[in-house]
Amino acid sequence: MSDSPYTFDGMTSGGDPWYYSDIVKEHFFNPKNFLKTDEEASFKFDGLGRVGSPACGDEMVMWIQVDPKEDKIVDCRWRTFGCGSAIASTSMLSEMVKENNGIKIDDALKIKPQDIMTRLGGLPDRKIHCSVLGDKALRAAINDYFHKSGQHERGMVEGGKIIDPILKITDHDIEQAVLDGAQTLEQVQAKLKVGVGSPEAITEIEELIRFYKEKYFGL
Amino acid sequence: MTKQIYLDHAATTPLDKQVLKKMMPFLQNDFGNPSALYNLGRRSLKAIAEAKKIIADILACTPNEIIFTGGGTESDNLAVLGAARANRAAGNHIITTKIEHHAVLHACKQLEKEGFVITCLKPDKDGVITVEQIITAIKPDTILVTIMYANNEIGTIEPIAEIGKTLLKYNTTERQGKQRVLFHTDACQAAGTLDLNINRLHTDLLTLNGSKIYGPKGVGVLYKKKDVKIQPLIVGGGQEFGLRAGTENVAGIIGLAEALRLAQNDKEKENTRLIDLRGYFWRGLEKKIERIKLNGHAEKRLPNNLNVSILDVEGEAMLLYLDEKGIQAATGSACTSQSLEPSHVLLSIGLPYEMAHGSLRFTMGHSTTQADIDYVLKVLPDIVEKLREISPARLGMCESKKHPKYKQ
Numbered sequence: 001m002s003d004s005p006y007t008f009d010g011m012t013s014g015g016d017p018w019y020y021s022d023i024v025k026e027h028f029f030n031p032k033n034f035l036k037t038d039e040e041a042s043f044k045f046d047g048l049g050r051v052g053s054p055a056c057g058d059e060m061v062m063w064i065q066v067d068p069k070e071d072k073i074v075d076c077r078w079r080t081f082g083c084g085s086a087i088a089s090t091s092m093l094s095e096m097v098k099e100n101n102g103i104k105i106d107d108a109l110k111i112k113p114q115d116i117m118t119r120l121g122g123l124p125d126r127k128i129h130c131s132v133l134g135d136k137a138l139r140a141a142i143n144d145y146f147h148k149s150g151q152h153e154r155g156m157v158e159g160g161k162i163i164d165p166i167l168k169i170t171d172h173d174i175e176q177a178v179l180d181g182a183q184t185l186e187q188v189q190a191k192l193k194v195g196v197g198s199p200e201a202i203t204e205i206e207e208l209i210r211f212y213k214e215k216y217f218g219l
Numbered sequence: 220m221t222k223q224i225y226l227d228h229a230a231t232t233p234l235d236k237q238v239l240k241k242m243m244p245f246l247q248n249d250f251g252n253p254s255a256l257y258n259l260g261r262r263s264l265k266a267i268a269e270a271k272k273i274i275a276d277i278l279a280c281t282p283n284e285i286i287f288t289g290g291g292t293e294s295d296n297l298a299v300l301g302a303a304r305a306n307r308a309a310g311n312h313i314i315t316t317k318i319e320h321h322a323v324l325h326a327c328k329q330l331e332k333e334g335f336v337i338t339c340l341k342p343d344k345d346g347v348i349t350v351e352q353i354i355t356a357i358k359p360d361t362i363l364v365t366i367m368y369a370n371n372e373i374g375t376i377e378p379i380a381e382i383g384k385t386l387l388k389y390n391t392t393e394r395q396g397k398q399r400v401l402f403h404t405d406a407c408q409a410a411g412t413l414d415l416n417i418n419r420l421h422t423d424l425l426t427l428n429g430s431k432i433y434g435p436k437g438v439g440v441l442y443k444k445k446d447v448k449i450q451p452l453i454v455g456g457g458q459e460f461g462l463r464a465g466t467e468n469v470a471g472i473i474g475l476a477e478a479l480r481l482a483q484n485d486k487e488k489e490n491t492r493l494i495d496l497r498g499y500f501w502r503g504l505e506k507k508i509e510r511i512k513l514n515g516h517a518e519k520r521l522p523n524n525l526n527v528s529i530l531d532v533e534g535e536a537m538l539l540y541l542d543e544k545g546i547q548a549a550t551g552s553a554c555t556s557q558s559l560e561p562s563h564v565l566l567s568i569g570l571p572y573e574m575a576h577g578s579l580r581f582t583m584g585h586s587t588t589q590a591d592i593d594y595v596l597k598v599l600p601d602i603v604e605k606l607r608e609i610s611p612a613r614l615g616m617c618e619s620k621k622h623p624k625y626k627q
Contacts, residue, residue, distance in 0.1 A: 020539075028539065034609050054573035054612055057533065057553045057561070061611040079611035083535035083552070087609060 021121035024088045033094035035077035049140025058082040062137040074102035089116045089131035111135050164201050178212035221545035224591045228584035235433035241477045245470035253467050263469045270476035279416045286441045286459045287472050291407040291428030294441040295322035298403045298424040301449030303330050309398030310360030316340045317567035345516035346375030346568045350385045363401045368409035372564040373515030374524025379404050383421025411482035423447045434478025438471030493522035503596040523583040528574040531612035540602040551578040
């Protein structure tokens with residue numbers, strides 16, 4: 001099993017039921033840096049990113065303030081529709097962005113869900129999928145800033161590499177499926193139907209499943 | 220410790236003191252195996268016979284029609300898998316609904332793999348299935364109809380007696396000399412509140428369990444009409460007419476019978492009390508929380524069940540805040556399920572995903588008082604207000620005014 005104290009069925013390695021760490025609870029019950037109602041009109045932002053939707057179960061919006069000279073994000077606000085870990089992970093991400101007087105944009109782009117989880121003191125495996133939107137929202141906000149400030153060459157395409165040409169499924173989709181708990185080709189197919197119409201893509205799909213399992217769960 | 224207010228009685232109930240008292244002797248002194256011939260064993264056997272008599276009296280059937288199992292899920296499995304497999308020669312078509320408990324739905328899925336054909340009826344927006352839907356779905360090779368008595372999530376009560384009567388008529392006229400269409404109902408949620416008289420319900424199979432009626436967990440009943448053939452799932456020592464092997468859970472059986480007796484005895488009074496309390500609860504919520512909707516039928520619902528959707532907030536987040544305030548409830552949001560899909564029941568009654576994610580289920584019980592409800596009514600609106608401030612949903616509504624760049 002991985003270094004993570006949690007196993008796949010949601011129990012800790014000690015056999016206890018899953019629970020949230022004290023850090024998760026603190027960020028959930030006392031979220032930091034979310035956009036308060038009275039800030040809606042006044043918060044000045046240079047980039048805005050929005051991912052997900054309430055229909056998916058999670059939606060996040062991130063506003064960032066950038067110091068162009070330093071190429072740093074110096075302040076941010078967020079809003080999240082989602083469960084406990086979704087709210088806590090966005091709150092933690094906002095702290096990671098703001099600490100040490102802000103974060104270099106290049107460093108912000110490197111933040112991965114795993115980094116947020118580590119700072120939260122771990123999340124139960126079945127809740128990991130709830131924490132993957134925060135970094136996407138942040139990247140979307142940075143992209144928006146690049147676009148608005150005319151730095152088009154720095155803009156990123158979030159589309160990913162198309163693995164299944166028929167269903168237009170990308171490596172990001174497979175990453176998401178693994179984060180959602182799929183561990184085998186069959187389970188990924190149950191979520192995405194990937195490779196059903198394109199059997200030639202199966203080998204690459206299996207490789208990606210192995211890659212992401214190792215990346216997130218150390219399996 | 221914060222005051223604890225338990226509002227998840229549809230999940231399970233605490234054991235009634237009187238029930239525990241009845242069970243105690245069978246956990247220690249009267250521990251004999253009911254299959255044994257000596258007096259100690261015969262005492263256990265006699266106790267089981269008495270328990271069957273108590274339950275048979277409530278169901279208006281004979282004690283030989285009562286099979287004890289390891290719980291509601293097992294009874295459902297035994298009814299659905301057992302009846303289908305035993306009657307396969309007569310046909311391979313089964314009718315059920317999209318809002319059944321997984322104990323029935325997954326059993327049907329299993330049967331599909333074995334070559335059976337399943338028709339899954341879609342309920343109306345309140346979760347009600349009609350007799351007409353069932354009659355329309357019946358085919359010459361239909362062998363089983365399985366419809367729950369009351370839904371565990373939204374509390375909607377299905378017209379079981381009406382369906383039973385109609386099927387009886389259908390069988391009498393259309394299935395003369397042939398295998399009749401069998402009728403099973405899962406009555407786990409209904410056991411404490413609704414009529415269980417088989418002469419009025421006309422079911423061939425009926426599931427009950429202990430853990431929703433202040434009885435013990437891990438014990439269930441399958442009522443099986445005398446002439447109905449089913450195939451056992453668990454084989455071995457030949458207990459329960461060879462339909463459910465394994466040494467009987469004597470204490471559990473005694474507890475279940477006592478719990479059912481108490482529940483059925485007190486049901487009119489308790490139902491009235493809970494219906495009043497539920498009305499008070501809902502009116503309070505409606506007044507204090509904007510953008511809230513009742514899920515399930517307004518009247519045809521279990522007296523203790525209140526299921527609502529609150530827009531712009533997610534269920535698990537609300538549950539965690541409620542738990543912090545000492546209130547235990549449930550949600551149909553994906554975040555509390557293993558599947559990452561919101562409740563199949565809420566989706567089946569046509570709720571959009573975001574409303575299913577924002578659902579809360581409160582199920583009251585014996586211990587619930589008006590003071591408890593007042594406390595929830597005091598605490599919940601603040602929780603919703605706080606989570607709505609964190610949520611971007613409301614922001615989305617006024618995006619054009621404040622955030623011209625919002626749409627991207």
